[in-house]
Amino acid sequence: MMPGQSESERDDAAPVDMLASLFDARGWTYEFVSDDELLGEIQGSWAKYQLRAIWRADDNVLQLLCLPDIRVAEDKRAPLYEVMALINEQLWLGHFDLWSNGGVLVYRHGLMLGDDGLLSLDQAQTAVEAAVDECDRFYPAFQFILWGDKSPAEALASALVDAQGEA
Template structure:
């Protein structure tokens, strides 16, 4: 967890705060106008994190790509079902499957109040980024069980949600 001393300001324009957060973590990232993209290594895979700021709508859209592509048309229906079951578990954000490319992603949008200058706090950036990574980490096994493990979406969700107790 970052401390506000790690960043130059307590709040900033949303895309600037996201970029500062990436930089403070030492994550490889690139900035293009109102978009910033980072690459982060997770427990299961490498994630591409993409933040896009739409000033005219005061919306910060955050996307996390967990490096899952559905290339087998026969598995698409099962992945759509798995996404539906997963999304029932989420309070914010959602998973989706892009029909044209077969890419699975996590998406969340945050409305940024323009009355305070349209800024994002460190806590807001941290919540947005870390919750996206946490959800991708939590549900990555579901997609793997469905795509490569031959499990039904319900079996995959049940298997991935089993919590281990103790140590081996």
């Protein structure tokens, strides 16, 4: 450790490298798409999520994309946009979006890192867990729209019912 460097500072690394270390430690599969991009898979409660991390050194921004493998048909987009708006009002970090090219649902979150452009293990873990947690939390609402023909308000209310105990 360098003089004047705190314990947490020595554990920081380039963002994509830190995420690779986290994925290694958790046993999650991943691959480097480029020096600035990582693609991995994480099993959530409802589905297997694709996680894509893209580092923009020019801005010191790490963008995390979590894709729950939900494609939205044209006739379901209006109610899905409505439920996304209701969901996004509740999120503190990140937001859900629908890519116009292909109708793919995505959770997006951008992390603005400091001038050094380094990411700590705690930051990496928190960002990834938040993305997976939000996808898990709202996955049922999207499914209620797509497969249950519920209204956006009904879908959100049904999805947010917390079960007590285990079956």
